[in-house]
Amino acid sequence: MSATTVDTPQEKRGSGSKSKYVPQDGCLLEVDDLYVEFHTEEGVAKAINGVSFDLSQGETLAILGESGSGKSVTAQAIMGILDMPPAKIPSGQVRYCGRDLLTMDPNERRHTRGPEISMIFQDALSALNPVFPVGWQIAEMFRQHRGMNKSDALERAVGLMERVSIPAARERVKAYPHQFSGGMRQRIMIAMAIALDPAVLIADEPTTALDVTVQAQIMQLLADLQQERQMGLILITHDLGVVADVADRACVMYAGRLVEKSEILDLYAAPAHPYTRGLIDSIPRVDQKGQTLAAIGGLPPNLTRIPPGCPFHPRCYLARDICSGERPELRELVPGRFAACHFSEEVLGA
């Protein structure tokens, strides 16, 4: 690990404190054949079934999918905040700078949360503690991880609140979460997550609870911060509209598997999986006003009873006999483009 070259963004990180985690060839995070299941009374829900992807420094990776596709569970597995039990990770690896987080000593792993990998959540109102001032909650990062004293930590919190464009940050540092608007609360959440200059930031539906104009501002802020700090950003969303301008690559998830993985522009231009196609077609468009919105028929499968073969076949317009019999593996169609469909070439050509 010591032989790897330390590039500039890495040196900038941590403001002086030397990180013991050094990315190898720019690769920060590798999720390798990850499985997650939930043991419930109704049976075993297979939430994640062999997901692999990686994330490089300065890269933005979008994870797309409907509710229940496993995108949030993937994020929680990376963060190590799954409730275990009922969740169980039977196999797979999550490597951060070459170290497997899943087999790491729990205490050591805890210290990666915040300084190395950080996460922001969908609903900032419930994700922030209602009884502590926002400045205190941001400062807690510096106090707990850096051992800073109260006033220095609060000063850093003010700086971060200013960085995420909260007006009158100094006056509002002692205010409580409920005293902010939804957009401002999400900014505070972001300030808290980037406090210790993490190398990886996971944003789980960061704009879903916000109205459209605020969504754009928050996405812009995330994009700016990502540029500024060269973070690896994982953006989890079901809203394909919000990520197109920001993300570099995208993974599309269905029933706990990746069904497509490619550069985001390629994906939008020509999806290689019928499910991705359905997702893109279901984005409302102004020029189709008055027409029926193209929705994907049916519902995502119950994760305790995932259909055999291709899990998407019951809802797929292309489904043929082979689809219910044989599960398509994720395969590389052209360099950098992966899809898990027997008829990807057909979908691409359409």
Place this chain on the structure above:
Amino acid sequence: MGKYIVRRLLQMIPVIIGTTFIIYAMVFALPGDPTAGKCGERQCPESFVAEYREKYNLDDPLPIQYAKYMGQVVQGDFGTNQYGVEVREDLAKRFAVTGRLALMAIAVEIVIGISAGILAGIRKGRFVDNLVLVSTLVVISIPIFVIGAVLQYFLGVRLGLFPVTVSSEATTYELLLPAIVLGSLSVAYVARLTRTNLVENLRADYVRTAISKGLSKRRAVGLHALRNSMIPVITFIGFDFGALLGGAIVTEGIFNIQGVGGYIYRGIQVRDGVAVVGAVTALVIIYLFVNLIVDLLYGVLDPRISHD
């Protein structure tokens, strides 16, 4: 905040007038001649009766009597009871005992109730949790006079660990067992309330956030979740303190404690109207103030509650 307190204090005035008037009217409505039996076996002399009726304004109509009485109370004069003792002195002595007993019972609630609740909450579904749930259910189901008498017999009489009854000095040691008995029911409620709230808050999103901030489990649970779980618990304990200051007739009776509850009980039995009305008036005022303090405390504990 200041405005809120002033508004609440002003609201107290009609409440105090209303409740005390009801008490006064009820005591007034009790049948019987207050001078009867004052002079032993024989009829009281006319002059004594006249003087007595004059002293207690008994010839005035009820509202006038009440107004005169309240005029005295406002000046801090609760009147003199049948035995010629100033009710204020009696009350001061009684409240000193009851107040100490209530504080000790609250301490028992906090120490035992909250600890048991936390242990059960963080070990939900495990042995400790079931132990707490079952034992609190037992305590809630048994009437307090049974608990009091049983503990008095076994811990006091048989094992001699505690004094069996409380002397007129009412030392802290003597009040310990009564405080445990008095607090036992609330200990059970506090334990359950703490457990339920902690279990609920452990599932809250902000606890997940705390974990993802890299905080230790101890801090995420012990600070972030617990701080939120304590809001209803502390509010409950505050109101309970107000209620305990009203005295505890049963517990005081079992342990021979010279407290407020017994004072009112005896006052009612012997038709000592002055004592009863005075004690209850004081109780109403104390209870209202405790309530106000609890409400203010609630605003401090939960910043989402606004007192503007």
